[in-house]
Amino acid sequence: MSSTEENKRIARRYPEEVATGRNVDLIDELETEDFVEHGPFGQETRGPNADKERMREFLAAFPDFEATVEDVIAEGDTVAMRVRLRGTHEGEFMGIEPTGRSFEVQNMVFTRIRDGKVAERWIQPDTFALMQQLGVVELPAA
Template sequence: MTPPEHPLVDLYVEMLNTHNPDLVDRFVAEDYVNHNDFVADGREANRQFWTAFFTGLPDLGVTMEDLIISGDRVVGRFIYRGIHTGDLLGIPASGKPVEMRSIDIWRVQNGMFVEHWDELNLMQMFQQIGALPPLGGPETQA
């Protein structure tokens, strides 16, 4: 089943797949509130985060798995894939493939995303690039 479409989410996916952080101007409000520890509030902070993310994963591609629209809320489930060939959030390139999943919730007002919550599997991504050990430690690895 194909997820429904939403113009702001479509722009988000386009931004990720074309590596064009300037597209945030078209879907993120100036006073955007981001409820996570990685991206500060505001449109410019969002643009800077994605610029840095694309530096670490220059071949990043994203697939939308699910999209739910209810009132002023939009919820998406995404899979991000790429090769870690540049500095990523302060972690030097490892050359390793990365797969990260997210669940994002946005609040829409006046045709823009104004608020955002997300759940990311960053621990798994950091394990994939060797920045964190696998769960269970080396004795559980085959």
């Protein structure tokens, strides 16, 4: 298997096995000790333990969460993925009380692989559509 194909396989494991498969402990195997995730609101998650805590909180807010990888492109040590996210808001999320509403949005993920592990991820979901579908924001009337 080429290194770009192996990098694609490694990058896909997070949305498919950690998020959708609820295997949060797999993060220890997947990520480097100095892992950094750059989130959509400028926040950073540093290290596998912090990432596991963040993911557990997210899955508690959206217990039926699914992440479906739709496209994957790799070059060098970087993998770009287009991922469809779905879930129902049943727990607190970013200080927002559960709405019981479902969402389906697109997400762009760039993953940098180092020595067979995820060293860095940049996450860019369609947060406006997410908040709109959860009923948190509305488009102004035209």
